[in-house]
Structures are given as structure tokens and as C-alpha cells.
Amino acid sequence: MTPTPAGDRRDMLRRQIQRLTNLPSLPLVVQRVLQMVDSTSVTGKELAAEIEQDAALTARVLKLVNSAFYASSGVVSTVSHALVLLGFEVVKGVVLSASIFDIMNSSMMGLWEHSLGCGIGARLVADQTGACEPEEASVSGLLHDIGKLAFICEVPKSYNRLIEAIRVSNHFLLEVEVEVLGTDHAEAGEWLAKRWNLPDTLIRPIRWHHDPKASEDDAVRAAIVNVADVLIKSHGYGFSGDEKVNPIDPFARECLQLTIDDIEKVVEKLTGEIKKVQMAEA
Ligand SMILES: [Fe+2]
Numbered sequence: 001m002t003p004t005p006a007g008d009r010r011d012m013l014r015r016q017i018q019r020l021t022n023l024p025s026l027p028l029v030v031q032r033v034l035q036m037v038d039s040t041s042v043t044g045k046e047l048a049a050e051i052e053q054d055a056a057l058t059a060r061v062l063k064l065v066n067s068a069f070y071a072s073s074g075v076v077s078t079v080s081h082a083l084v085l086l087g088f089e090v091v092k093g094v095v096l097s098a099s100i101f102d103i104m105n106s107s108m109m110g111l112w113e114h115s116l117g118c119g120i121g122a123r124l125v126a127d128q129t130g131a132c133e134p135e136e137a138s139v140s141g142l143l144h145d146i147g148k149l150a151f152i153c154e155v156p157k158s159y160n161r162l163i164e165a166i167r168v169s170n171h172f173l174l175e176v177e178v179e180v181l182g183t184d185h186a187e188a189g190e191w192l193a194k195r196w197n198l199p200d201t202l203i204r205p206i207r208w209h210h211d212p213k214a215s216e217d218d219a220v221r222a223a224i225v226n227v228a229d230v231l232i233k234s235h236g237y238g239f240s241g242d243e244k245v246n247p248i249d250p251f252a253r254e255c256l257q258l259t260i261d262d263i264e265k266v267v268e269k270l271t272g273e274i275k276k277v278q279m280a281e282a
């Protein structure tokens with residue numbers, strides 16, 4: 001059998017992801033929440049009531065808010081409170097992240113922890129630099145690697161083989177993805193994010209977190225996620241698919257005007273917050 005050219009594999013994967021061939025469509029409650037947030041007439045009370053209909057989702061949303069946004073301090077105890085503190089758009093991202101957690105099985109826990117750590121890191125970088133709203137940055141961090149979820153669901157065998165080969169060879173994940181699958185998780189993440197109708201402000205950091213300079217808009221968010229991704233990988237919390245840590249993208253540092261002192265402060269806070277998350281989970 002002749003091997004499929006990389007371009008064909010890419011097109012096949014794109015179609016698979018766009019059709020949600022193996023990926024689940026979002027639960028009805030999540031779809032309704034996304035629609036409600038987009039409608040101008042919805043009130044916080046109505047939105048909270050919709051989310052609270054699903055007790056399991058509510059519990060996960062609150063847990064996520066308290067770990068990714070407020071360092072497991074249990075500050076936020078109701079969905080209405082989360083809506084007041086974080087705003088509709090951010091809660092939409094949190095609801096989405098909480099339901100993505102449901103799609104992940106136990107073998108994907110490393111990826112979930114990496115995503116959570118990146119969400120926390122992105123909030124801290126945004127806070128340190130004042131480059132964007134920390135809560136919005138956190139959602140971008142939580143969702144940045146959904147392309148890997150797409151690969152795991154759509155081509156599980158190939159992707160597991162690829163991860164295993166990287167573990168042995170110590171090559172860069174992104175390069176091997178392109179070589180084996182014809183595309184990388186950043187592009188696959190964009191396809192999935194579009195299929196799930198996520199807003200452009202979230203799609204761009206997902207698409208460009210490994211190359212923020214290429215993002216025409218929202219380069220700042222992509223840069224924040226790039227920095228948070230590198231910092232959480234070097235911290236070692238979770239597992240993103242490979243152990244190799246790239247340096248922070250020079251453009252990301254420049255566009256955030258990030259100093260060594262800023263990085264040191266973020267690393268120190270990140271270490272403290274990850275400790276709290278681990279203690280809460282122990
Ligand atoms: Fe990534």
C-alpha cells in the first residue's frame with residue numbers, strides 16, 4: 001500500500017474534525033449556554049439557572065473557577081457569583097472547559113493538568129504585564145491545546161504511536177505532528193474551535209500559541225499563552241505530549257514587554273498556585 005501524502009492526511013483529518021466524526025458534539029446545556037451568552041437580552045439570573053440545572057456541570061464549573069481563577073481558595077460558591085466576578089464571556093469559556101474535562105478520559109489527565117496549569121499561568125502573565133484581562137487570558141490557556149484532544153479522539157492509534165516515538169527520540173512534538181499527520185495541534189485546534197463556534201478571541205490564541213507573531217489579531221493573547229505554556233512545561237505539572245521545553249517565543253516577550261524580573265515573579269506565583277491545586281486534589 002502506498003503511504004498517504006501529508007496533504008491528503010491533513011485534508012482527511014480536517015474533514016473528520018469538522019464532522020465531529022469521533023469527537024462528541026457539545027452537551028445540550030453547553031450549547032444553550034453558548035447561545036444565551038450571545039443573545040443581548042439574557043440576564044445573569046437566567047444564565048445561572050440554565051447552568052445550575054446540571055448539578056455535575058455546576059460543580060465542575062465552580063471547582064474550575066476556584067482553581068484556575070482564584071487559586072483553590074473556594075471564593076466563588078455559586079454560578080451567579082461567578083457571573084458577577086468573571087462576566088458572561090469568561091463563564092462561557094469556563095463552562096466549555098468544564099465540559100471538555102468530561103470528554104477527557106483518565107489517560108488524558110496529564111493533558112488536562114497541563115491545560116489547567118497553562119490557564120493559571122496565563123492569568124498570572126496577564127496580571128503581571130497588564131496586557132489583557134487576566135480572566136480572559138486564563139480561558140485561552142485552559143483551551144489552548146484542544147487540537148491534541150481532537151487528534152486523540154479522531155486518530156487515537158496514530159497519535160499514541162507518535163507520542164511514544166517522541167518520548168524515545170526527544171523530537172519536537174509540533175514537527176512530528178506535521179510529519180506524521182500533515183498538520184499540527186494548533187491548526188487542528190482551530191478547526192475544532194470553529195466547529196464548536198467558539199469566538200475569534202479564543203480561536204486565535206489556540207491557533208497561534210506556538211507562533212504568536214503570525215496572529216494578525218489578538219497577538220497579545222497568543223503571546224500570553226505561549227509564555228504560560230513554556231512556564232508550565234518547565235514547571236513539570238501535567239503532561240502536554242512531550243518533555244521538551246521550547247524557549248519563550250522572542251516575539252511574545254517583546255510584545256508583552258516581559259522582563260526577567262516579570263518572569264521570575266510569575267514563576268514564583270505559579271509554583272505556589274500549582275501547590276495549592278495539588279493539595280486540593282490530594
Ligand atoms: Fe500547544
Ligand SMILES: [Fe+2]
Pocket residue numbers: 114118144145229240
Ligand atoms: Fe500546551
